[in-house]
Amino acid sequence: MECLDLDVLQTALTWREAGFDVSLATVVQTWGSAPRPPGSLLAIRSDGQVLGSVSGGCIEDDLIARVRNQGMPEKPEWVQYGVTRAQAQHFGLPCGGILELVLEPVTDSSWIAEVLQRTSMHELVQRTLVLASGAIMLSPGQPQSSQSLFFDGEKLTMVFGPQLRLLMIGAGQLSQIVAQMAQPLGFDVLMCDPREEYTGTWQPAWGRHIAGMPDDVVLQIKPDAHTAIVALTHDPKLDDMALLEALKSAAFYVGALGSRANNKKRRERLALFDLSDEQIEHLHGPIGLHIGSRTPAEIAISILAEIISVKNGVIPSQKKLID
Structure with missing residues (x-):
């Protein structure tokens, strides 16, 4: 977990506390020459403001357009970019690059506050998101684990911290x-x-x-x-x-x-x-x-x-x- 991604979480929390609707986009898998690695985060505010990065900019533009045209997602969803050469070129992905994201609405920001508090104390925190229900579970991360992100299409598990x-x-x-x-x-x-x-x-x-x-x-x-x-x-x-x-x-x-x-x-x-x-x-x-x-x-x-x-x-x- 990079410091910049923790900044994304902090900003998402600040936006929610200010009364804005917020969604998070997480890179969960890439193939080829994808611009950002798995685990990268982007926070999207209901008025189109963003912080963070999941690509070189073109996918961010598409996600902003989705929010403005369709509103915030009501539940977590899986999105894929760059399946075809034409789509890769349209979204600015390198030839052959494929990017998978999980989009989720931040309906309850208490988990963000807890993650930020625990990582500031140099703790590892594991977060599991169930896509079907939107349920979120936090548990202690395991220092010996070499995998900081796991996605099987149904659950997204990600380890935050320590800084x-x-x-x-x-x-x-x-x-x-x-x-x-x-x-x-x-x-x-x-x-x-x-x-x-x-x-x-x-x-x-x-x-x-x-x-x-x-x-x-x-x-x-x-x-x-x-x-x-x-x-x-x-x-x-x-x-x-x-x-x-x-x-x-x-x-x-x-x-x-x-x-x-x-x-x-x-x-x-x-x-x-x-x-x-x-x-x-x-x-x-x-x-x-x-x-x-x-x-x-x-x-x-x-x-x-x-x-x-x-x-x-x-x-x-x-x-x-x-x-």
């Missing part, structure tokens, strides 16, 4: 830029820095400041497979404290700022503690992808690009010195 988290050690200029770039990528941004000289200029809009020493904060947030941790102070007294706990956690990404020489020394220091060679190998350092970055903004892009590549299971072909 990705990014814990940054350090509140300096680089951290500020990383934080602002990470939020649109779907990360809940957390920051730890015991140095008051740096935290005094931190703005709450960039992310939540968690007070404490870095190692204690890492333990406090209980990193899981949806958590990335980056040490950006360039001060081994602080960065190493966080890394000693982060590398023993389930965080999918752990990285540290510094040159190749500094990272070699860091690994030698970490080896003196209760970390295995395998755990130390989990450290990304020098941090970031090779994009020729020089400025803080370019370095921030490099760092986030590597985090996203690891999240998506893409192994970077090159590493870069960042100091």
Whole structure:
């Protein structure tokens, strides 16, 4: 579940609370070169306003026209686009692309409020929609499940959350830029820095400041497979404290700022503690992808690009010195 899709749910809830009729469109299956993956969401308001995406735009236009001409659906329904070459061309789908959607009216928005509340607490929530009746059931999601969406023509089951988290050690200029770039990528941004000289200029809009020493904060947030941790102070007294706990956690990404020489020394220091060679190998350092970055903004892009590549299971072909 992407952050943008959670935004779609939040907007749908806001529209319903304001008195508008709202429908949700969910991509449930694709074939060929479909523009958006299964699970993508679109909220449609009764006056034709939309938020989200299920295609490159043409299918959204058709769904808006359906609402304006036919009104909101009274019950959930299954819709398919792109079955023929002519239809694919008409709706802007790539040649051979086929897209299946489930359209549903949001008659009771209480399930949306509960999903948003539970995912904000870093929980997994499984939602099942019965198309024939429109009944909705919520249950705890299973972390070990690799399938976040299942549709058999009668029931649509989808797992929401948990939101990705990014814990940054350090509140300096680089951290500020990383934080602002990470939020649109779907990360809940957390920051730890015991140095008051740096935290005094931190703005709450960039992310939540968690007070404490870095190692204690890492333990406090209980990193899981949806958590990335980056040490950006360039001060081994602080960065190493966080890394000693982060590398023993389930965080999918752990990285540290510094040159190749500094990272070699860091690994030698970490080896003196209760970390295995395998755990130390989990450290990304020098941090970031090779994009020729020089400025803080370019370095921030490099760092986030590597985090996203690891999240998506893409192994970077090159590493870069960042100091």
